[in-house]
Amino acid sequence: MNANLELIKQEIITGSEELNSSKEVYEFKKKFLDGKTGKIGMLMKEMKNIAPEERAAYGKGVNELKEWALEFLGGLDVKMKAKELQARYEAEKIDITLPAVTVAEGNLHPITLVRNQIIDIFAGMGFEIFEGTEIETDYYNFTALNTPEDHPARDMQDTFYLSPEFLLRTQTSAGQIHVMEKQQPPIKILSPGKVFRSDDDATHSPMFTQMEGLVVDKNITLCDLQGMLDEFVKKIYGEGTKTRLRPSYFPFTEPSVEVDCSCFECGGKGCKLCKGTGWIEILGAGIVNNKVLENCGIDSNVYSGLAFGIGIERTAMLKYGINNIKLLFESDVKVLGQLNDK
Numbered sequence: 001m002n003a004n005l006e007l008i009k010q011e012i013i014t015g016s017e018e019l020n021s022s023k024e025v026y027e028f029k030k031k032f033l034d035g036k037t038g039k040i041g042m043l044m045k046e047m048k049n050i051a052p053e054e055r056a057a058y059g060k061g062v063n064e065l066k067e068w069a070l071e072f073l074g075g076l077d078v079k080m081k082a083k084e085l086q087a088r089y090e091a092e093k094i095d096i097t098l099p100a101v102t103v104a105e106g107n108l109h110p111i112t113l114v115r116n117q118i119i120d121i122f123a124g125m126g127f128e129i130f131e132g133t134e135i136e137t138d139y140y141n142f143t144a145l146n147t148p149e150d151h152p153a154r155d156m157q158d159t160f161y162l163s164p165e166f167l168l169r170t171q172t173s174a175g176q177i178h179v180m181e182k183q184q185p186p187i188k189i190l191s192p193g194k195v196f197r198s199d200d201d202a203t204h205s206p207m208f209t210q211m212e213g214l215v216v217d218k219n220i221t222l223c224d225l226q227g228m229l230d231e232f233v234k235k236i237y238g239e240g241t242k243t244r245l246r247p248s249y250f251p252f253t254e255p256s257v258e259v260d261c262s263c264f265e266c267g268g269k270g271c272k273l274c275k276g277t278g279w280i281e282i283l284g285a286g287i288v289n290n291k292v293l294e295n296c297g298i299d300s301n302v303y304s305g306l307a308f309g310i311g312i313e314r315t316a317m318l319k320y321g322i323n324n325i326k327l328l329f330e331s332d333v334k335v336l337g338q339l340n341d342k
Contacts, residue, residue, distance in 0.1 A: 004043075005043075005061050005062070005065050008032070008039055008040065008043075008065065009065060009068065009069075011039075012032060012069055012072065012073070013072075015028060016028065016072070016073070016076055019076065019080065021080060021084065022077055022080045022081045022084060025073060025076055025077045025080050026077070028073070029069075029073045029077070032069055032073075033066065033069060033070065033073070040062065040065060040066050040069060043062045043065075044059075044062055047059065109328075109331070110316045110319075110320055110322075110328060111209055111312055111313060111316055111328055113316070114236075114312050114315050114316040114319060115192060115209065115211070115312050117235075117236065118190075118192075118211055118232070118236070118310060118312070118315070119190060119192070119211075121231070121232055121235050121236070122190050122213065122228075122232070123190075125188075125228060125231070126188050127188050127189060127190045127213065128188060128189050128190070129189070129190055129191075129192070130175050130178070130179050130189045130190070130191045131175075131191065131192065131193055132169070132172065132174055132175035132178055132191055132193060133169075134168060134169055134193065134194055134195075134196070135162065135166055135167070135168060135169070136166070136167060136168075136169040136174045137165055137166060137167075138164075138165055138166075138167060140174040140177050140178065141159075141167060141169050141170060141171070141174045142154060144174075144177040144292070144295050144296070145173055145174070145177065145251060145252040145292060146251045146252050146289050146291045146292050146295075147251045147252070151251060158197055158198035158199060159197070159198070160196050160197075160198060160206075168195075168196035169193075169195055169196065170195055170196065170197050171195055171210060171212070171309065172191045172192065172193050172195060172210045172211065172212035172309070173191075173212050173252060173307065173309060175189070175191030175193075175212055175214075176189070176191065176212060176214040176288075176292075176307060177292075177295070177296060179191075179214065180214075180216065180292075180293070180296035180297075180298055181296050181297065184298070185216040185217050185218075185298060185303045185305075186215075186216065186217040187214060187215065187216040187217070187305070188214070188215050188216075188217075189213070189214050190211055190212070190213055190214075191211065191212040191213075191214070192209065192210070192211040192212075192312070193209070193210065193211075194207055194208070194209055194210075195207070195208060195209070195210045204325065205313065205325050205326070205329065208311060208312070208313045208325070209311070209312035209313060210309055210310065210311055210312065211309070211310045211312060212307065212308070212309050212310075213228075213306075213307060213308045213309075213310070214288070214305060214306075214307050215228075215305055215306050215307075216288065216293070216298065216303055216304070216305035217303060217304075217305070218302065218303055218304070219304065220287070220303075220304040220305055220306050221287070221304070221306075222245065222255070222257070222287060222306070224306060225245075225257075225285055225286075225287070225306040225308065226243055226245060228306075228308075229243045229259055229283075229285070229308065230242065230243050233261040233282070236315065236319060237261060237264040237318070237319065238264050240262075240264075240267070241261050241262055241264050242261065242262045242268075243259055243260065243261050243262075244259075244260050244261075244262075244279065245257040245258070245259060245260075245285075246258045246259075246260065248284060248286075250284060250286055251289070252286075252288065252289050252292050252307070253285070253286025253287055253288060253289055253307055254286065254287060254289045254290070255286055255287055256284070256285070256286035257284070257285055257286055258281055258283075258284055259281070259282055259283045259284070259285050259308070260279040260280060260281050260282065261279070261280055261282050262278060262279060262280075263277075263278050263279060263280055264280075266278070273318075280318060282310075282314070282315065282318070283308055283309060283310045283311065284308070284309050285306065285307060285308035285309070286306070286307060286308075287304060287305065287306055287307075288304065288305035288306065288307050293305065313325050313328055316328060
C-alpha cells in the first residue's frame with residue numbers, strides 16, 4: 001500500500017517538472033485530485049477492497065497524500081501565475097524615455113475645403129442652404145427647367161436613368177424648382193450636392209459635386225449676378241481677380257452666360273493655366289427663364305431671378321493646381337497632404 005502511494009507521490013513530483021503554465025498545472029492537478037477520475041480520488045474507492053483491520057491506516061495514508069498534493073500543486077500554481085504575470089509585465093513594459101510615435105496631422109479633403117469656403121462666401125451674402133435628393137424625377141430635372149422631352153438640350157447631358165420616370169440628377173438646378181414651388185420670393189438659396197453624368201476623362205467624372213445658386217426677387221439683373229460673382233472669385237482666387245460674362249445657352253436661363261475669371265496665376269497676361277488668353281472659364285449662369293418661374297407659380301411680370309452653377313471639383317482643381325480630376329477621388333494621402341489652406 002505504502003509503495004503504491006509513494007509511486008503516485010513520485011509521479012506528481014516528476015510530472016510537475018514538465019509544467020510550463022498555470023493552465024497545465026490546473027489540468028495536472030485535476031488528473032490526480034479530481035473526486036471522480038483523479039488517481040488519488042480513485043484510491044478512496046478501493047477502501048472496500050481493503051481488509052477491515054487495515055482500512056484505518058490505508059485511509060490515513062491516502063488523506064496524507066491528498067493533503068501533500070494539494071499543498072505541493074497549490075504552491076506550484078502560485079509560482080507559475082507569478083511567473084506568467086511577470087512575463088506579461090515585461091511584454092507590456094513601456095519605455096517612457098523613447099520618443100513618441102509621430103502621428104500625422106490630417107486635413108479636410110480639397111472638395112470639402114472648397115465646398116465649405118463657397119458656402120461661407122455666399123452665406124455672408126444672405127444665402128440659405130437647400131440640399132435636394134440625388135434621385136430625381138424627370139419632371140424636376142428637365143421638364144420644369146424648360147427642357148421638355150423633345151428638347152435638344154437633353155442631348156447635352158448623358159443621363160443615368162433608373163426608370164422612365166426616375167433618374168440620377170444631372171444638375172442641382174432641380175433644387176431651385178422644389179424651393180420655388182414651396183416658397184414665394186424673395187428667395188436666396190445655395191443647393192450643393194452630387195450630380196451624375198455619363199462622362200469620363202481627365203477633367204470630367206461620372207459623379208461630381210455641383211453648387212446651384214438661385215436668387216428670385218424684384219428687379220434682379222445681370223449686374224446683380226456679376227457683382228456677386230466678382231466677390232466670389234476675389235475670395236476664392238485672390239484680390240484683383242475679375243469676371244467677364246460671355247453669351248451662352250441654357251434652357252432654364254435667358255439670357256445665359258458663361259462666366260470667366262481673370263487668370264489668377266499670371267494676372268491676365270497669359271500663361272499655361274489660362275492657355276495664353278488671360279481668362280479661365282469657371283461656371284455657367286444667367287437670368288432665370290420666365291417659363292421656369294411660371295412653372296413654379298411665380299409671376300414673371302413682378303419677379304425675376306438669377307441662377308448660377310459652380311462645379312466644386314473644377315474650382316478645387318484650379319485653386320490647388322490639380323490637372324486630373326481622378327486625383328480628387330483616389331484620396332491618395334501623399335496628394336491630399338499637399339492640399340491644405342492652413
